[in-house]
Amino acid sequence: MTVAITVQNLNHYFGQGQLQKQVLFDINLEINSGEIVIMTGPSGSGKTTLLTLVGGLRSAQSGSLNVLGQELAGATAKQLTEARRHHGYIFQAHNLHSSLTAIQNVKMGLELHPAVSLTEIQTRATDMLEQVGLGDHLHDYPDDLSGGQKQRVAIARALVSHPQLVLADEPTAALDSKSGRDVVTLMQTLAKEQGCTILLVTHDNRILDVADRIVNMEDGRLTKTALALTEI
Amino acid sequence: MxxxxxxxxxxxxxxxxxxxxxxxxxxxxxxxxxxxxxxxxxxxxxxxxxxxxNTRVDRAMAADIILLSPKALNLQNLSTFSRRRLLQALDVPDVQAANALYINSLTWRNPQTRLNATVQVLGFDPDQPAFNLPQVNQQLDKLKLPDTVLFDRGARGEYASVITQLDQNQPVTTEAEGRTLTLTGLFELGASFGADANLMTSDQTFQRLFPRRDAASVSLGLLRLKPGADPDQVAAALKSHLPEDVLVLTAAEFVQFEENYWKTASxxxxxxxxxxxxxxxxxxxxxxxxxxxxxxxxxxxxxxxxxxxxxxxxxxxxxxxxxxxxxxxxxxxxxxxxxxxxxxxxxxxxxxxxxxxxxxxxxxxxxxxxxxxxxxxxxxxxxxxxxxxxx
Structure with missing residues (x-):
C-alpha cells in the first residue's frame, strides 16, 4: 500500500517575534492511500491548522510534509496552488458560489484541469450530481437548495475531478443528524469508488464509525496516532 | 489561437x-x-x-487666403488694417481678387420684441460675393439698396415671427444707431458663442451704421486666387511682399486660428x-x-x-x-x-x-x-x- 501523506517533525508557529506562538508540536503522521482518517480534538487544538498545512493552504515552516509525493515544506505559492488542484475540499459551510447553479458550481471543479474537454466537463458534472442524488436539481441556485443538498453539491464539486486526497473540515457541523449521516456515507461511498484518501476533522461523534483510523489532537500534539476502530 | x-x-x-x-x-x-x-x-x-x-462664419468665407490685423484675437475682436494692403496684394501674380470685409457688433432693436439686442454685422461689396452661401449670393441685389440687410435664420433669440414674415417675402423694418434698417431676406449661418445672430449688408450700409469706422480700415481681406494656384505658395509670396502690419493666413489656417483662440485664450x-x-x-x-x-x-x-x-x-x-x-x-x-x-x-x-x-x-x-x-x-x-x- 502506498503512502499518501507523510508528516515528520512538523512544527508550526503563528505570529512573529515576541508574539510568536507555537500551535503545532512535533507532529508525526502517516496516512496510506485509500484510508479514511478522522481527526478529533477540542477547539483550538490545532486540527484545522494541520489540515490547512496538508491541503497546501498555508506553507509549512519546519519539518517535512509530503503530500501525494510532493514536498510542501518550503514550496512556493505557485507550487502550493498547483498542489491544491489535486485535492478536494469540503468545508464546514458549503461555500458554493451563489451566482452559479448547482451544475455550474460542480463544473468549476473541473475547469481547473485543462486536459478535460468541454463535453467531458458537462457529462462528468451531470453524472456527479446524479450520484449525489441531485439529478433533478442541476440548474437550481444554492439559495433554492436545502442545507443538506448544498453540502452534497459541495461534495460533488470536490470529488468531480477525482482527487487523490479529500480534506474535510467539519462537513456535518451545519447539518441535522440525518443529513449529516447521509453526507458522510456519501463521501465514504464515493471515496471508496474513486480510491481516494480522506482526512476529516470533526467534533461529531455520530460519524466516527466511517473512519479506518482516528487520530486525536490536543494542544498541538497528536495523542493517539493509531487507534483502531475496534478499540473505541 | x-x-x-x-x-x-x-x-x-x-x-x-x-x-x-x-x-x-x-x-x-x-x-x-x-x-x-x-x-x-x-x-x-x-x-x-x-x-x-465659432468657425462657421470663417468657413463660409469665399476666400483662399485671408489678410487680417496682427492684433486680431478672434472674429469678434479683429481690429483693423489698412485697405492699401489689399491693393498691394493684387501685385502678387496668382491673386485674382482682393475684397474687404467689415465686421462689427451692433446693438439693434429686435424687430419682434422691440428690445435691444446685439448682432454681428458683416459688410462687403455686393458686387463681389464674400461668402460661399448660395442664399446670400442670390440676394446680393437686394443689398444694393441703402439700409437693407439680410437676416440669419439660425439666430438665437426671439425672431420666429420675423423669420415667418421674411419667408413670405414681406420686408421687416427695425431701428439701429438712429437709422431705419429693412430686413429683406434670409440666409442661414447660426448663432455662435461669440454672436447671437449675423446680419449681412453692403459696405455702404455698414459705413452708415458705423460712421466712426473708416472705410480705409478693413476688418478682413478676402483674397481669391487664380484657378490652379497653390494657396501655401501664394501666402508665402504675400508674406514677403506685404509689410508686417498685416497677417497672411490660408483659409484653413484662419479657421485654425479662430479655433485656437477658443481652445486656449478663452x-x-x-x-x-x-x-x-x-x-x-x-x-x-x-x-x-x-x-x-x-x-x-x-x-x-x-x-x-x-x-x-x-x-x-x-x-x-x-x-x-x-x-x-x-x-x-x-x-x-x-x-x-x-x-x-x-x-x-x-x-x-x-x-x-x-x-x-x-x-x-x-x-x-x-x-x-x-x-x-x-x-x-x-x-x-x-x-x-x-x-x-x-x-
Missing part, C-alpha cells in the same frame, strides 16, 4: 453570471456608467459645438475639457463602487476558488470581465440618451450640437479605460481573499 477559443468555450462566464445574478446591482451600475457617458457626451458635444459654431475650451475629466472621474468612482462591492460580496467564494487551486490571475480576469461587460453594456444607453439631449440642446441654444462617430468612439474608449481603471483598483481587495481562512 484555436486553443485560446477552446479555452474560452470551456470557461464558465463567471463575471457575467455574477453580474446578471444581481439584477438590481447591475441596473444601478449600468445607470451609473450611462450617466458618466452622458456627462462626457454633453461636455464634448458642447466643446465641439463651440469650435464648430476659458470656455478649458471648462468643457475639465467637465469631461470630471465626468470620467465620476464614472471611475461609480464603477469602482460597484466592482468593489461585488468583490466584497464574493470574497468567500473567491477564497474557495483559490483553495480549489485557481490562480490569482483567474480571479483578476473575472473582475476585468465584469469591468468590460459594464463598459460595453453601459455605453449603449450612454450613447443613445445624448442623441435626444443633443437635439434638445441644439433647439434651446441654436448651436450645432450633434453626435459624431469619432466622438462616440472616443467616449467608448474612455468608458473602457474608466472601467479597467476601476477594475484595477477593485482587484486590490482580492488579495484579502485568503483560502487558509476558509477552514
Amino acid at each position: 484555436i486553443k485560446f477559443i477552446q479555452q474560452l468555450q470551456r470557461r464558465t462566464p463567471l463575471g457575467w453570471l455574477q453580474l446578471s445574478h444581481e439584477r438590481g446591482r447591475l441596473v444601478v451600475a449600468l445607470a451609473g456608467i450611462a450617466f458618466a457617458d452622458v456627462l462626457m457626451f454633453m461636455q464634448l458635444g458642447f466643446q465641439a459645438s463651440l469650435y464648430d459654431s 476659458p470656455v475650451g478649458f471648462v468643457f475639457g475639465l467637465g469631461t475629466a470630471m465626468a470620467f472621474v465620476v464614472g471611475v468612482v461609480i464603477v469602482y463602487q460597484v466592482l468593489s462591492t461585488d468583490v466584497n460580496a464574493h470574497l468567500k467564494e473567491y477564497a474557495t476558488f483559490k483553495a480549489m487551486g485557481y490562480h490569482n490571475g483567474y480571479l483578476l480576469s473575472v473582475v476585468f470581465e465584469e469591468a468590460m461587460i459594464l463598459a460595453f453594456v453601459g455605453f449603449i444607453p450612454g450613447a443613445i440618451l445624448p442623441l435626444g439631449l443633443y437635439a434638445l440642446a441644439a433647439k434651446a441654444t441654436a448651436l450645432p450640437i450633434f453626435m459624431t462617430v469619432s466622438r462616440a468612439l472616443l467616449v467608448l474608449t474612455l468608458t473602457v479605460v474608466m472601467c479597467i481603471l476601476s477594475g484595477a483598483i477593485a482587484t486590490r481587495k482580492l488579495q484579502s481573499a485568503d483560502p487558509a481562512d476558509m477552514f
Whole structure:
C-alpha cells in the first residue's frame, strides 16, 4: 500500500517575534492511500491548522510534509496552488458560489484541469450530481437548495475531478443528524469508488464509525496516532 | 489561437453570471456608467459645438487666403488694417481678387420684441460675393439698396415671427444707431458663442451704421486666387511682399486660428475639457463602487476558488470581465440618451450640437479605460481573499 501523506517533525508557529506562538508540536503522521482518517480534538487544538498545512493552504515552516509525493515544506505559492488542484475540499459551510447553479458550481471543479474537454466537463458534472442524488436539481441556485443538498453539491464539486486526497473540515457541523449521516456515507461511498484518501476533522461523534483510523489532537500534539476502530 | 477559443468555450462566464445574478446591482451600475457617458457626451458635444459654431462664419468665407490685423484675437475682436494692403496684394501674380470685409457688433432693436439686442454685422461689396452661401449670393441685389440687410435664420433669440414674415417675402423694418434698417431676406449661418445672430449688408450700409469706422480700415481681406494656384505658395509670396502690419493666413489656417483662440485664450475650451475629466472621474468612482462591492460580496467564494487551486490571475480576469461587460453594456444607453439631449440642446441654444462617430468612439474608449481603471483598483481587495481562512 502506498503512502499518501507523510508528516515528520512538523512544527508550526503563528505570529512573529515576541508574539510568536507555537500551535503545532512535533507532529508525526502517516496516512496510506485509500484510508479514511478522522481527526478529533477540542477547539483550538490545532486540527484545522494541520489540515490547512496538508491541503497546501498555508506553507509549512519546519519539518517535512509530503503530500501525494510532493514536498510542501518550503514550496512556493505557485507550487502550493498547483498542489491544491489535486485535492478536494469540503468545508464546514458549503461555500458554493451563489451566482452559479448547482451544475455550474460542480463544473468549476473541473475547469481547473485543462486536459478535460468541454463535453467531458458537462457529462462528468451531470453524472456527479446524479450520484449525489441531485439529478433533478442541476440548474437550481444554492439559495433554492436545502442545507443538506448544498453540502452534497459541495461534495460533488470536490470529488468531480477525482482527487487523490479529500480534506474535510467539519462537513456535518451545519447539518441535522440525518443529513449529516447521509453526507458522510456519501463521501465514504464515493471515496471508496474513486480510491481516494480522506482526512476529516470533526467534533461529531455520530460519524466516527466511517473512519479506518482516528487520530486525536490536543494542544498541538497528536495523542493517539493509531487507534483502531475496534478499540473505541 | 484555436486553443485560446477552446479555452474560452470551456470557461464558465463567471463575471457575467455574477453580474446578471444581481439584477438590481447591475441596473444601478449600468445607470451609473450611462450617466458618466452622458456627462462626457454633453461636455464634448458642447466643446465641439463651440469650435464648430465659432468657425462657421470663417468657413463660409469665399476666400483662399485671408489678410487680417496682427492684433486680431478672434472674429469678434479683429481690429483693423489698412485697405492699401489689399491693393498691394493684387501685385502678387496668382491673386485674382482682393475684397474687404467689415465686421462689427451692433446693438439693434429686435424687430419682434422691440428690445435691444446685439448682432454681428458683416459688410462687403455686393458686387463681389464674400461668402460661399448660395442664399446670400442670390440676394446680393437686394443689398444694393441703402439700409437693407439680410437676416440669419439660425439666430438665437426671439425672431420666429420675423423669420415667418421674411419667408413670405414681406420686408421687416427695425431701428439701429438712429437709422431705419429693412430686413429683406434670409440666409442661414447660426448663432455662435461669440454672436447671437449675423446680419449681412453692403459696405455702404455698414459705413452708415458705423460712421466712426473708416472705410480705409478693413476688418478682413478676402483674397481669391487664380484657378490652379497653390494657396501655401501664394501666402508665402504675400508674406514677403506685404509689410508686417498685416497677417497672411490660408483659409484653413484662419479657421485654425479662430479655433485656437477658443481652445486656449478663452476659458470656455478649458471648462468643457475639465467637465469631461470630471465626468470620467465620476464614472471611475461609480464603477469602482460597484466592482468593489461585488468583490466584497464574493470574497468567500473567491477564497474557495483559490483553495480549489485557481490562480490569482483567474480571479483578476473575472473582475476585468465584469469591468468590460459594464463598459460595453453601459455605453449603449450612454450613447443613445445624448442623441435626444443633443437635439434638445441644439433647439434651446441654436448651436450645432450633434453626435459624431469619432466622438462616440472616443467616449467608448474612455468608458473602457474608466472601467479597467476601476477594475484595477477593485482587484486590490482580492488579495484579502485568503483560502487558509476558509477552514
